[in-house]
Amino acid sequence: MKISYECGPCFLRQAREAMDLSTGDELLKMELMEDIFEFLHDNFKLGANSNSTGSAMHNMIKQKTGCRDPYHKEKIEGNEIALKYLPDVKKILENDDSLENYVKIAIIGNILDFGAFTLDDDIESVIKDSLKKDLVIKDIEEFEESLKTNDNVLYLVDNTGEIVFDKLLLAKIKEYGLNITIAVKSEPILNDACMEEALDAGLDEFGEIVEIGAGTVGYVDSEISDEFRKIFDAHRFIISKGMGNYEGLTEIDLSEKEIYFLLCSKCGTISKDIGVNLHDMLLFKK
Structure with a gap:
């Protein structure tokens, strides 16, 4: 983008x-x-x-x-906020365990983004309000069809904190029998999840965790490693979390991919690009 x-x-x-x-x-x-x-x-x-x-x-x-990970403390805070609300979202899933609800909760996790919000924002209030909202764009039927017709999926995670909610969707995806590959950053950038945070959150329970070979804001195609490019090219079905990955992936040819973007639109530029309002939650196929 x-x-x-x-x-x-x-x-x-x-x-x-x-x-x-x-x-x-x-x-x-x-x-x-x-x-x-x-x-x-x-x-x-x-x-x-x-x-x-x-x-x-x-x-x-x-x-x-000389500070390799400026957002280290904020990543811990993001996890704490997500864990605090995990019982609430699990109650929602007990009452409605539809695929759409799992997707919605994973997108709500995307709100935990200190690159888009300032450190002084009341993130907890934003989460509470978002739990009451519906998805503005929800290509849920196409998404479920992709879950049913593919054997493998590449899941591009975004933020630490958010990955706590991602675990719920990953567990749901496993019910469809897919092999999941989970991609994280190789070096700290903002509050994005790296291997250490992914392992701490237990994402390895749901699939193999791989590094993209870079520590970039979102996805930057020119920066990924040759090893990850092979993984990316080998996957037809891709789930992309967050604005940064949307910004980067829409710069490359995705015509042969089944790629779904799950995000909360947190800036005016992306809202205009997609055609939605600020803070809208979206699941859409590109």
Whole structure:
């Protein structure tokens, strides 16, 4: 996906937040912000890739501060919030164990995104409100048909915290008899799930966990490893969680894939691109 003018303030907000999480050195943060202004001056332009631009900016911050995982504490907080609400969502599934409800709850987990919300947002209230909402786009019949007619699925996870809710959908998918491959980031970026967090959450109970070979914001096709490219190419059926993966995957040819996007639209640019409202929850086939 290409950047829009709205991405500019978002990049700067994320930069400030990541710097504050990485270091208390005010002079270093000033130097970094100067570097980021220079970088955006050279690279923030019509036609630029949003994921590549954001990834480069975050890597600048990590390299200059020496902080490999700025969002480490926030990832722990995300898991704690998800675990707090897990009993509530399990009660919902006890009353209605439809596939649509499992999908809805997995998408609600996508709200736990500190790249889209600020650290001061009342995320818990957002989750409570979202539990009451319906999916705006729900290609549920096509999705279930894909579950019934495929032997394998590649599940691209998104955020730590969110993966706690993903486990419920993964368990439902297993009921259809599919072999599941679960893809995570190779290096920390924002609060995205890496191998350590995926194993801690117990995702390996549902399938093989593989790394994409990069630590990028969302999916960046030019950055994935040769090993993961073979895995990606071998899968016809793909489930993609979150905005970052949507932004990256819509940049490549998916005509031979059965790919479903599960996300909560948390920014104006993506909402306009898909044709939905801010905070709408979606399951759609691309």
